[in-house]
Amino acid sequence: MKIKNSEMKKIGFLINPVAGMGGKVALKGTDGQYERALELGAEPVAEKKAAEFVRALDLSEIMFFTAGGLMGEGLLKSTGTARYKVVFNPNNPTSAEDTKKACLMMLKAGVEMIVFCGGDGTARDVVSATGDKVPLLGIPSGVKMFSGIFALTPKTGADIVNRFPDLSIVKTEVMDIDEEEYRKGRLKTVIFAEAKVPLIPQKSQGGKWVSSGSDERNRKEIGRFLAEILSDDTLYLIGAGTTAKSILDELGLSGYTLLGIDALFSGRLIGRDLSERDILKLLEGHKKAKIIISPIGAQGFILGRGNQQFSPEVLRKTGTENIIIAATNAKLMMTKELFIDTGDMDLNRSFPDSVQVICGDCMAQRVKIQKPGQ
Known part of the structure; x- marks a missing residue:
């Protein structure tokens, strides 16, 4: 039976095109390091992870609300079957502000959940724009992923979306990590915010456990x-x-x-x-x-x-x-x-x-x- 648009899941979908590029070249993150990552020979990785996620989705049940170009539109268009609407056109290269503005436009469009592809920096930008208005889900493609908001893999992220909204919604932490300190070998983390996430046991990751020194x-x-x-x-x-x-x-x-x-x-x-x-x-x-x-x-x-x-x-x-x-x-x-x-x-x-x-x-x-x- 053909599903009417009004009956479809309304999912916000966002890719941070530069997320994860600092990993192989040892930058420990790409915040403010995009040009440096390119100089060191880094290649984009986020869209590949996002493609794994999309391939595992039941696209017949989803209406996407996304950002233009590399932030989502390009990948969804390439499927030939995904239904989507572009609600925001980003700058080139993209920035944290583009992520925040795109999320605000997705909320305005009435999405039921926002799925983003990136790392902790992207998670921080997303939740700063959305708060706890809708559930969020991260598809892991960054360098740092200490927050509990991420699915274990792109495929398990797709499993979660395929079962949504028939899932429990729980709160988890989004970690704020100082990349400059991280690059100096000092891990400084604080809980930036709490976010709502759809939960399937074993399908989303826990936050980083921090040693108390007793071991x-x-x-x-x-x-x-x-x-x-x-x-x-x-x-x-x-x-x-x-x-x-x-x-x-x-x-x-x-x-x-x-x-x-x-x-x-x-x-x-x-x-x-x-x-x-x-x-x-x-x-x-x-x-x-x-x-x-x-x-x-x-x-x-x-x-x-x-x-x-x-x-x-x-x-x-x-x-x-x-x-x-x-x-x-x-x-x-x-x-x-x-x-x-x-x-x-x-x-x-x-x-x-x-x-x-x-x-x-x-x-x-x-x-x-x-x-x-x-």
């Missing part, structure tokens, strides 16, 4: 154990966070980047705050390489959030079997499953269904891995 001793145990298993002939690529970096503390090394990717070889730091290109160059000169990473708080993401420098090309060169995962017991209590979203479905499928996570001195727990499409 500091556990983290030192992990650092000692990792230091003991080092090989002098292996390049170690150390991911972000205090747990992954505990190995460097144990070795007495300083000057590392807490929120970046650093390289360790034969007991020395040979690279700091590496981009994807930097990592690939290092891999050319080392026959053996391993990656050491830790999950992001209660979200459980080990790849695809805040460490896009570990791109599919990097992961194929190192081998997925050469990834070491470490987490404190306190973090594992909050993280029942691990998640990956490398952006490459074949690569995602190559990961095992569960992995050992180092959680102490000669201690490990086996934790299940969730992959996009599961």
Whole structure:
């Protein structure tokens, strides 16, 4: 039966075209860094994530209200079947103000929900314009995604929209992160606002869990154990966070980047705050390489959030079997499953269904891995 426009879901749809471009080039965000990201060879990623989301939607039930050009119109037009109306025409290049103005026009058009494709910066701009007037849903494509407003993957975001409005609506936090401090290796987060989100269990991510310091001793145990298993002939690529970096503390090394990717070889730091290109160059000169990473708080993401420098090309060169995962017991209590979203479905499928996570001195727990499409 053909659905009348009046019976269709009225969904606001917005893409931040520059979101996520700073990831592979180690900018830790693209706010105010668009030109710099282009100079470093960054490529757009948001529209690809948005396309994954749209492909998984039941388009026959949706009337979109969107912004012009790269902010939504172009992708919806390319489907050939999506019904949409352009309610705002942005500048080129787009800005935070364009995001806010587009959202205000979507509200004026009477949308029931706004779906945006971006990261924490985009989430902050969206909620600053909409408040809690309608439910919001983020399709993850940024560098930083600590807020609880995001679906786990584009496909799970589509699952949520396909079931809307027959869902519970809950409130979650939108985090405000200072990108300038973040680039200096200092994570300063505050709850910027609360937003309403449609909820399906396991389909939207929790906010970042922040350590209270009670697991500091556990983290030192992990650092000692990792230091003991080092090989002098292996390049170690150390991911972000205090747990992954505990190995460097144990070795007495300083000057590392807490929120970046650093390289360790034969007991020395040979690279700091590496981009994807930097990592690939290092891999050319080392026959053996391993990656050491830790999950992001209660979200459980080990790849695809805040460490896009570990791109599919990097992961194929190192081998997925050469990834070491470490987490404190306190973090594992909050993280029942691990998640990956490398952006490459074949690569995602190559990961095992569960992995050992180092959680102490000669201690490990086996934790299940969730992959996009599961």
